[in-house]
Amino acid sequence: MTRYHPSLVALHWLMALLIAVLLSSGGLAPTRMHVVGGAIAAGLLALRIVVRLAMTRHLPTSVDRKWRKRAAKCVHVGLYVLVGGAVVSGIGVAIEADLLAAYIDNRAVHGFSEGALYALHVALTDLLLIAILGHLAAAFWHQFIRKDRILSKIWFGKPESE
Numbered sequence: 001m002t003r004y005h006p007s008l009v010a011l012h013w014l015m016a017l018l019i020a021v022l023l024s025s026g027g028l029a030p031t032r033m034h035v036v037g038g039a040i041a042a043g044l045l046a047l048r049i050v051v052r053l054a055m056t057r058h059l060p061t062s063v064d065r066k067w068r069k070r071a072a073k074c075v076h077v078g079l080y081v082l083v084g085g086a087v088v089s090g091i092g093v094a095i096e097a098d099l100l101a102a103y104i105d106n107r108a109v110h111g112f113s114e115g116a117l118y119a120l121h122v123a124l125t126d127l128l129l130i131a132i133l134g135h136l137a138a139a140f141w142h143q144f145i146r147k148d149r150i151l152s153k154i155w156f157g158k159p160e161s162e
């Protein structure tokens with residue numbers, strides 16, 4: 001089993017950490033922190049898409065059944081799409097609530113939950129949480145039940161090591 005390129009590995013875990021913080025802090029943390037975190041997620045996602053597209057021909061091999069490969073591909077693409085959707089709808093929420101003007105005037109903002117884009121942001125982030133739980137369950141099944149050391153694929157080390 002080969003590994004993902006170290007740049008993809010680093011981006012994967014940075015993003016996993018940030019998404020965990022954003023998912024658990026949305027609605028709780030001061031909105032400003034959430035928005036800054038969301039902006040960093042947008043940057044990391046853009047970088048990750050560029051790196052991922054450049055790596056298409058150097059991705060690790062998978063020795064799995066066809067349907068599992070397909071399921072993994074759907075979930076992986078879904079994760080990229082949902083993170084993108086969360087970022088775009090989050091920016092929509094900020095525009096709808098005129099957050100930038102409120103920050104400049106140092107005004108508190110209330111009533112996010114009334115906007116349609118907020119409902120979309122919540123729906124997309126809920127779907128993202130479900131996709132991540134499925135992704136985690138699959139990773140743990142491989143690692144601890146099938147014992148195929150899948151986690152080493154997404155960790156640092158020699159590219160060709162077993």
Ligand code: HEM
Nearest residue numbers: 008015016019052076079080083132136139150151153154
């Ligand atoms: C603690 C949580 C996580 C664990 C244990 C984990 C584990 C893994 C593993 C083992 C792989 C390699 C799968 C393979 O290629 O066969 C992988 C790939 C991947 N993971 Fe995660 N992951 C976690 C969180 C996340 C999060 C939060 C996201 C996105 C929001 C994510 C997105 C991806 C994507 C898109 C891939 C495919 C590689 C790529 O195209 O970049 N993961 N993950």
Ligand code: HEM
Nearest residue numbers: 022023026027031038039041086087090091093094112125
């Ligand atoms: C991957 C990125 C993101 C995730 C996972 C995420 C997640 C969340 C969650 C879970 C909520 C709480 C929803 C609820 O009340 O149930 C929320 C609220 C919100 N998000 Fe995001 N978000 C992301 C990106 C963004 C971005 C980029 C912006 C703006 C530029 C943004 C702006 C907001 C605002 C204004 C709220 C409502 C105020 C608040 O609850 O703090 N989000 N987000």
